[in-house]
Amino acid sequence: MDSPPFSEVLQKTVVPLLLKYMPIIVTVLVAWVTISQFYFKEDKAVNKEHESPTQKPSKKTTTSTVNKAPKKKQHPEKWTRDPKQNFTHDWLVTSLKGHSGIIQDMDFSANGKFLATCADDRAIFVWSTKDWKEKDHKFIRYNVDYDHASLIRWSPDSKAFVYNRHSDNNLDVCKLIRKPDGWIASISKAISFPKVHNQETIGLGIAVTGKFIMTSSSGTELVLWDLKGTEISRLDTYLMNNYTAKVSPCGTFIAASGFAPDVKLWEVVFTKSGEFKQVNRAFELTGHTSGVFDFDFSADCSQVVTVSKDGNWRLFNIKIEYAKGEEPHLLKSGKYNCEPNSKNTAAISPDGQVIAIGSGSCLTVINALEGLVDLTIPHLYTGPITKVLFDAAGEYIITCGEKHVRVLHNVTGYKTRLHIAKSKLNVSGNSQATKERLQKTIEESENFLANFSE
Numbered sequence: 001m002d003s004p005p006f007s008e009v010l011q012k013t014v015v016p017l018l019l020k021y022m023p024i025i026v027t028v029l030v031a032w033v034t035i036s037q038f039y040f041k042e043d044k045a046v047n048k049e050h051e052s053p054t055q056k057p058s059k060k061t062t063t064s065t066v067n068k069a070p071k072k073k074q075h076p077e078k079w080t081r082d083p084k085q086n087f088t089h090d091w092l093v094t095s096l097k098g099h100s101g102i103i104q105d106m107d108f109s110a111n112g113k114f115l116a117t118c119a120d121d122r123a124i125f126v127w128s129t130k131d132w133k134e135k136d137h138k139f140i141r142y143n144v145d146y147d148h149a150s151l152i153r154w155s156p157d158s159k160a161f162v163y164n165r166h167s168d169n170n171l172d173v174c175k176l177i178r179k180p181d182g183w184i185a186s187i188s189k190a191i192s193f194p195k196v197h198n199q200e201t202i203g204l205g206i207a208v209t210g211k212f213i214m215t216s217s218s219g220t221e222l223v224l225w226d227l228k229g230t231e232i233s234r235l236d237t238y239l240m241n242n243y244t245a246k247v248s249p250c251g252t253f254i255a256a257s258g259f260a261p262d263v264k265l266w267e268v269v270f271t272k273s274g275e276f277k278q279v280n281r282a283f284e285l286t287g288h289t290s291g292v293f294d295f296d297f298s299a300d301c302s303q304v305v306t307v308s309k310d311g312n313w314r315l316f317n318i319k320i321e322y323a324k325g326e327e328p329h330l331l332k333s334g335k336y337n338c339e340p341n342s343k344n345t346a347a348i349s350p351d352g353q354v355i356a357i358g359s360g361s362c363l364t365v366i367n368a369l370e371g372l373v374d375l376t377i378p379h380l381y382t383g384p385i386t387k388v389l390f391d392a393a394g395e396y397i398i399t400c401g402e403k404h405v406r407v408l409h410n411v412t413g414y415k416t417r418l419h420i421a422k423s424k425l426n427v428s429g430n431s432q433a434t435k436e437r438l439q440k441t442i443e444e445s446e447n448f449l450a451n452f453s454e
Helices: 006-067 069-085 411-425 432-450
Strands: 092-097 103-108 114-119 123-128 139-143 149-154 160-165 170-178 184-192 201-206 213-217 221-225 231-236 242-247 253-258 263-270 276-285 292-297 303-308 312-317 329-335 344-348 354-359 362-367 372-377 387-390 396-401 404-409
Touching: 103 387, 103 396, 103 404, 114 149, 123 160, 123 184, 139 184, 149 201, 160 201, 213 242, 221 242, 221 253, 231 276, 242 292, 253 292, 303 344, 303 354, 312 354, 344 387, 354 387, 354 396, 354 411, 362 396, 362 411, 372 411, 411 432
Parallel strands: 103 149, 201 242, 292 344
Antiparallel strands: 092 404, 103 114, 114 123, 123 139, 149 160, 160 170, 170 184, 201 213, 213 221, 221 231, 242 253, 253 263, 263 276, 292 303, 303 312, 312 329, 344 354, 354 362, 362 372, 387 396, 396 404
């Protein structure tokens, strides 16, 4: 039997249903359209509300964001960061740039021709001191294998240097091969010393006599070596922790400072034939109320400056008969801008007339004759100053920190020279030659200071 056509089926089933429910479908559609339009208007209104506040103040944004703290902070941060990287100052001679890591230490050669710097970039740079006033600065680079140098010192003959390997914690000796013109052709490692310190090595020095090398750990050890790397003596500083240890410029004393508020000095004794004999306790520099961060000797070993966690510096006369029980004499003392939780380092000019102290990123320059602060540079670097030195002539103050060495005029030194020359000129009994020499010193100092409005 034939099935009815599809159109008949639709007519009998779907059409009646549509007719029956059409009013309901139309009602639902109308309701949906109405509700949709309502919500669309609401949404548009809400969007307008959200848009209008941002668009209205958008004209204000430029002015208000300039006044807002975040934007204002960003500008000064950029401003302060750039000048520190491109530091300028009336006293600045030049900045030595080349290291890609933080400079840890530096030292002048005895002949004054070279400055050695070491950084955590595994490099040691030896700079020529001739061309500091030039635009370009000559240097030679030596790479430290698999480690970096944390301390460096020149040999007395300026033909070699010794450095401490930071991770290995032992010494390497490097020799220089010179060109006919006096510059360095190459640097090569000569010998390595055996490791003796289990704790960090914080002190390194070489006697000007060439008879011994001194190293010190951050514990209480202090070790003396001969130049071949053989240990010849060891002593305990009893400072709880050593902060600094040095050999005096005359090669007679070794000294250490640390957690205790005193600086201890020992005399290193050799026989007439040059053989090591013993180490004798000499004297102490006292008066601080907290640990002594650093100290430094004048060139003739007659004076020592100390800087302490108590925020004070002290200058001592150590030209004494300590074997007869004479104590060091305090010459001057005062406060300095101390950052106790940061690196603190000190240096005294060769003539003992100027003191330079680095604490954090701040450099303080003190007139030692008067005991007064002459200059403070608060942001010499963005990070801490790691070392302060004077050159052998006392013309420059040299600092290192971050990746740069700053070379500054020792303006305070010219002031003290001028003051001393004028005082001596007024003394009766001077010969004509002495008067002429003093007049020349006065004239040169005044001309120099005129460039700095001093």
